[in-house]
Amino acid sequence: MRSKAHFKGHPLHPMLIAFPIAFLCGALVADVVGRLADWPTVWTTGAYLNGAAIVTGLIAAVPGLIDYLTVIPPNSSAKKRATWHMAVNVAALGAFAAAWAFRDLSTLWPATGAVVLEAVGVLFVSCGGWLGGVLVYRNQIGVDHRYAEAGHWREQTVEGKPGEAVTVAKADELKVNQMKLLHVGARRIVLARTEEGYTAFDDHCTHRGGPLADGVLARGTVTCPWHGSQFDVRSGAVRAGPAQQAIGTYRVEQVGGDVRLTLPS
Numbered sequence: 446m447r448s449k450a451h452f453k454g455h456p457l458h459p460m461l462i463a464f465p466i467a468f469l470c471g472a473l474v475a476d477v478v479g480r481l482a483d484w485p486t487v488w489t490t491g492a493y494l495n496g497a498a499i500v501t502g503l504i505a506a507v508p509g510l511i512d513y514l515t516v517i518p519p520n521s522s523a524k525k526r527a528t529w530h531m532a533v534n535v536a537a538l539g540a541f542a543a544a545w546a547f548r549d550l551s552t553l554w555p556a557t558g559a560v561v562l563e564a565v566g567v568l569f570v571s572c573g574g575w576l577g578g579v580l581v582y583r584n585q586i587g588v589d590h591r592y593a594e595a596g597h598w599r600e601q602t603v604e605g606k607p608g609e610a611v612t613v614a615k616a617d618e619l620k621v622n623q624m625k626l627l628h629v630g631a632r633r634i635v636l637a638r639t640e641e642g643y644t645a646f647d648d649h650c651t652h653r654g655g656p657l658a659d660g661v662l663a664r665g666t667v668t669c670p671w672h673g674s675q676f677d678v679r680s681g682a683v684r685a686g687p688a689q690q691a692i693g694t695y696r697v698e699q700v701g702g703d704v705r706l707t708l709p710s
Contacts, residue, residue, distance in 0.1 A: 461501070461504060461505035461508065462505045462509075462577070464497075464501040464505065465498045465499075465501040465502035465505055465538075465570075466570060466574065468494045468495075468497045468498035468501060469494075469498040469502075469537065469541060469563075469566055469567055469570050470567055471490075471491075471494045471498075472491045472492075472494035472495040472498055472541065472563055473491070473560070473563040473564060473566075473567050474491075475487050475488060475490045475491030475494055476488050476491035476492075476495075476555040476559065476560050476563060477560060479491055479554075479555070480554075480555060480560065485552065485553075485554070488553060488554055488555055489553045491553075491555060492548060492553040492555070495541055495544060495545070495563070498538070498541055499538055499541055499542055502534070502537075502538045503538070506534070506535075509531070509534075510531075512586070513527055513528075513531060516586060517580075517584075517586055518633065518648065518649065518654050518655065518656045519631075519633075519654075520649070520654050521584075521649070521653060521654025521655065521656075522584070522653040522654060522671075523580060523584035523586055523654070523655075524654070526576055526579060526580055526584065527576075527580060527586070529576055530573055530576040530577055530580060533569045533570070533572045533573040533576065534569070534570060534573040536566075536569045537566040537567070537569035537570040537573060538566070539566075540562045540563065540565045540566035540569060541562065541563060541566045543562050544558070544559040544560075544562040544563050544566070545559070546558070546559075547559035547562065583671070584655075584671060585659060585670055585671070599625035599626065600625065600626045600627075600628065601613065601614075601625065601626070601627050601628070602627075602628045603627050603628065603629045603706070603708070605708045606708065607708050607709060607710035608707065608708065608710065609707070609708050610698070610705040610706065610707050610708075611705060611706060611708060612703045612704065612705050613627055613636055613645075613704055613705065613706045614636055614643070614703075614704040615702055615703065615704065616699055616701075616702045616703065616704055617702075618704070619636070619637070619638040619643075620638065621638055621639065621640055622637075622638070622639070622662045622663055623637070623638055623662070624636065624637040624638075624657075624658050624662055624667075625658070626648055626656075626658040627645070627706070629706075629708060629709070632647070632709065633647070633648035633649065633656075633658075634646070634647060634648060634695060634706070634709075635647070635648045635657055635658045635667075636697070636704070636706065637662055637667065637678055639662070639664075639665045639678060639679075640664070640665070641665065641679070642697075642699065643697045643699060643704050644678045644679050644694065644697055645694065645695040645696075645697045645706055646667070646676070646678050646681060646692050646693065646694045646695065647681075647692045647693040647694075649692065650669040650671065650672075650674050650676075650688055650692070651674075651683075651688045651689070651690035651691070651692060652669065652671075652672055652674050652686075652687050652688035652689075653671060653672060655669040655670060655671035655672065655674075656670070657669055657676070657692070662678065665677060665678055665679060666678065666684055669688070672687055672688075673685070673687075674686060674687055674688035676688070676691070676692050678694070679694065680694065681693060681694040693709075695707065695709055
């Protein structure tokens with residue numbers, strides 16, 4: 446099948462992150478060259494780049510935090526990886542901020558401690574970049590790699606009492622083999638349309654917590670995009686590993702032109 450890609454996370458994060466990375470590396474290079482060549486203009490540039498790195502890093506962190514809280518599946522390997530990604534990037538900015546304690550504020554000359562801390566910061570941000578790449582290409586966070594006929598990425602927040610049947614879609618909203626993600630309290634539930642009608646199941650692969658709404662749905666079987674586990678979307682049974690535990694399923698019925706989901710307790 447043809448693949449397609451569009452941002453399902455915050456589109457500003459991958460665009461903004463390039464600025465702090467460039468400023469972080471530039472500050473280290475400028476300070477090293479300035480010290481070695483005894484060149485005040487260059488180490489002054491390093492000081493300005495250091496400040497710019499901190500400011501742009503904090504700005505880039507805002508959409509990143511939004512993605513961390515709203516896009517990355519909870520209780521998954523991606524969540525753990527994203528936590529480390531966030532931690533090392535915060536450590537990188539902290540190292541660059543601490544470097545100012547070793548800089549002469551009157552001349553902006555960087556002492557050895559400033560250069561060492563900036564080098565540590567660049568090391569941290571390099572690790573953060575590697576983790577970010579793994580999140581994008583292995584866990585498919587931020588860019589939607591679903592198959593060509595999956596339809597536009599859709600999400601909906603559903604409110605109601607446990608046991609209550611609430612309308613979650615119109616009967617013609619999804620085509621066969623299309624899915625959308627429902628946020629029901631703390632749960633993530635996938636609404637899917639198969640050849641036999643609508644069904645609903647957990648958006649949580651029981652192997653590593655992969656988002657099933659990102660996967661492929663065909664002939665009543667959903668395939669996890671991370672490691673290829675397959676589940677029957679009506680019974681929740683495992684059809685192919687590496688997952689060994691079934692996924693939860695929920696009651697869905699079509700009443701007139703509405704599709705109603707019975708909310709779980």
